[in-house]
Amino acid sequence: MAKLLAMQGVTVTLLTTALNAARFTAAIDRAIRSGLLIRVVELEFKGKEAGFPEGCENHNDAPGLNYRRQFFAAIDMLQEEAEKLLEEMKPKPSCIISDTFVTWTVDTADKFQIPRIVFDGMSCFTQMCKHNLHILNDQKQIPESGTFVIPDLPDRIEVTKTQLPAYFNPEGTVYVQDIRDRIRAAEKSAYGIVINSFEELEQRYVDKFRKLYDNRVWCIGPLSLCNNDDLDKVQRGNKALFDKENSIKKWLDSRQAESVVYACFGSLGHLTVVQFVELALGLEASGYPFILVIKTGEGQAAIEEWISKNGFEERTKERGLLIRGWSPQVVILSHLAVGGFLTHCGWNSTVEGISAGVPLITWPLFAEQFLNEKLLVQVLKIAAGVGKDKFEVQVSSNVVTEAIIKVMDKEKEGSKIRKRARELGEMAKRAVDGGGSSHLNVTLLIKEIQEFQLNQSAKNALV
Ligand SMILES: *[C@@H]1O[C@H](CO)[C@@H](O)[C@H](O)[C@H]1NC(C)=O
Ligand SMILES: *[C@@H]1O[C@H](CO)[C@@H](O)[C@H](O)[C@H]1NC(C)=O
Ligand SMILES: *[C@@H]1O[C@H](CO)[C@@H](O)[C@H](O)[C@H]1NC(C)=O
Numbered sequence: 001m002a003k004l005l006a007m008q009g010v011t012v013t014l015l016t017t018a019l020n021a022a023r024f025t026a027a028i029d030r031a032i033r034s035g036l037l038i039r040v041v042e043l044e045f046k047g048k049e050a051g052f053p054e055g056c057e058n059h060n061d062a063p064g065l066n067y068r069r070q071f072f073a074a075i076d077m078l079q080e081e082a083e084k085l086l087e088e089m090k091p092k093p094s095c096i097i098s099d100t101f102v103t104w105t106v107d108t109a110d111k112f113q114i115p116r117i118v119f120d121g122m123s124c125f126t127q128m129c130k131h132n133l134h135i136l137n138d139q140k141q142i143p144e145s146g147t148f149v150i151p152d153l154p155d156r157i158e159v160t161k162t163q164l165p166a167y168f169n170p171e172g173t174v175y176v177q178d179i180r181d182r183i184r185a186a187e188k189s190a191y192g193i194v195i196n197s198f199e200e201l202e203q204r205y206v207d208k209f210r211k212l213y214d215n216r217v218w219c220i221g222p223l224s225l226c227n228n229d230d231l232d233k234v235q236r237g238n239k240a241l242f243d244k245e246n247s248i249k250k251w252l253d254s255r256q257a258e259s260v261v262y263a264c265f266g267s268l269g270h271l272t273v274v275q276f277v278e279l280a281l282g283l284e285a286s287g288y289p290f291i292l293v294i295k296t297g298e299g300q301a302a303i304e305e306w307i308s309k310n311g312f313e314e315r316t317k318e319r320g321l322l323i324r325g326w327s328p329q330v331v332i333l334s335h336l337a338v339g340g341f342l343t344h345c346g347w348n349s350t351v352e353g354i355s356a357g358v359p360l361i362t363w364p365l366f367a368e369q370f371l372n373e374k375l376l377v378q379v380l381k382i383a384a385g386v387g388k389d390k391f392e393v394q395v396s397s398n399v400v401t402e403a404i405i406k407v408m409d410k411e412k413e414g415s416k417i418r419k420r421a422r423e424l425g426e427m428a429k430r431a432v433d434g435g436g437s438s439h440l441n442v443t444l445l446i447k448e449i450q451e452f453q454l455n456q457s458a459k460n461a462l463v
Pocket of ligand 1: 121223224267348
């Protein structure tokens with residue numbers, strides 16, 4: 001996003017913490033060398049003070065998902081230092097774009113009298129689902145069991161309570177409803193919102209959502225497409241992964257076009273060993289070559305033990321590649337050999353799959369992932385699901401195999417799904433190109449902020 005803005009001549013300052021900055025400094029340094037006006041300012045992350053595990057500055061890196069409260073406390077502690085920096089900044093910032101979880105920017109934007117734009121990393125489809133679910137929830141109309149239709153949407157979207165984001169379905173998660181309320185209020189009061197999506201992908205939902213926000217909804221994605229050289233795509237994650245990428249590419253080069261299934265559950269998704277076994281066996285039984293990404297670190301020992309005891313890696317080595325740790329996903333997805341993407345349906349992964357024109361096999365885990373699955377399977381028709389209807393449900397290997405075959409099959413439904421996926425991939429690329437809708441929205445966003453500033457100084461002159 002910083003690059004996209006800077007490419008249109010704007011100066012961008014990124015405020016983040018040291019370990020987070022380390023993930024993208026290589027890419028940003030290259031952008032700076034190419035003449036873009038971007039700078040990175042590091043804030044001190046006081047995780048220890050907040051009780052967040054040491055050495056982690058990111059929720060992904062914490063062992064498990066049970067440190068939400070501590071993580072938010074640590075985020076709140078960034079405010080003081082950030083405001084000091086803003087005060088000294090020259091020229092003065094004209095706008096804050098902040099992640100939806102960084103709620104203190106409400107006060108900061110107030111203090112500095114500048115607009116605050118929110119980024120929450122989700123689609124307009126999810127935004128509209130959430131909006132209508134909030135209304136239903138306030139009326140106590142969300143049924144405890146069974147399916148119901150989310151009202152006032154362009155499509156008939158049926159869900160169960162157990163499929164909903166934690167806000168509507170708080171059982172089983174650490175209770176942080178007060179924080180969720182704060183985030184919701186901060187989103188509502190924002191000047192506008194930027195979305196990592198493109199108009200053509202979900203036009204009817206974009207139109208509806210725009211009405212809620214007084215037109216101030218800018219779809220500027222897919223953001224992953226702004227990395228037009230491979231080095232950026234890889235280094236977005238971690239510099240040390242460069243060699244890893246080359247060997248993966250070599251492996252892919254030796255495969256037929258659209259023959260490989262790529263399976264990855266994202267940076268936050270954890271599978272139990274039981275579920276991992278079904279996934280692995282389902283991939284194997286499909287008969288297709290596959291890449292399977294395995295998380296490293298705490299809680300993964302049982303999975304590694306199964307892999308070696310079962311002989312899975314050895315047995316499948318002719319057509320299976322296991323990647324441990326972070327995976328250069330955007331590079332893999334854009335390789336011609338990849339024919340399907342088995343995903344947890346996090347929005348980043350979803351958009352990355354769509355941009356690559358690859359059909360998806362959906363296995364949602366939590367948050368808004370079940371909603372993303374509805375968009376992919378039911379509305380866009382570019383995916384087949386493994387039929388999970390809530391977090392606890394176990395998926396068996398034969399269902400995994402069936403879903404894979406459904407999208408990979410050269411005949412019947414598979415070819416239609418793949419054709420639609422390819423068309424959407426083309427649309428995504430056109431959206432970010434010059435003259436495309438996302439490119440135009442970046443321009444319009446900048447224009448809006450400039451106009452706001454002009455109005456502001458005119459007002460001040462009057463006073
Ligand atoms: C998703 O992508 C955005 C923008 O590219 C990035 O800032 C964010 O860290 C990513 N989220 C995860 C969970 O990887
Ligand atoms: C984004 O671009 C589309 C045209 O492709 C336009 O209709 C829409 O108004 C733009 N959004 C904003 C918020 O300006
Ligand atoms: C600037 O002021 C004009 C005239 O009052 C108004 O129409 C316009 O919407 C304002 N623009 C912004 C971005 O505040």
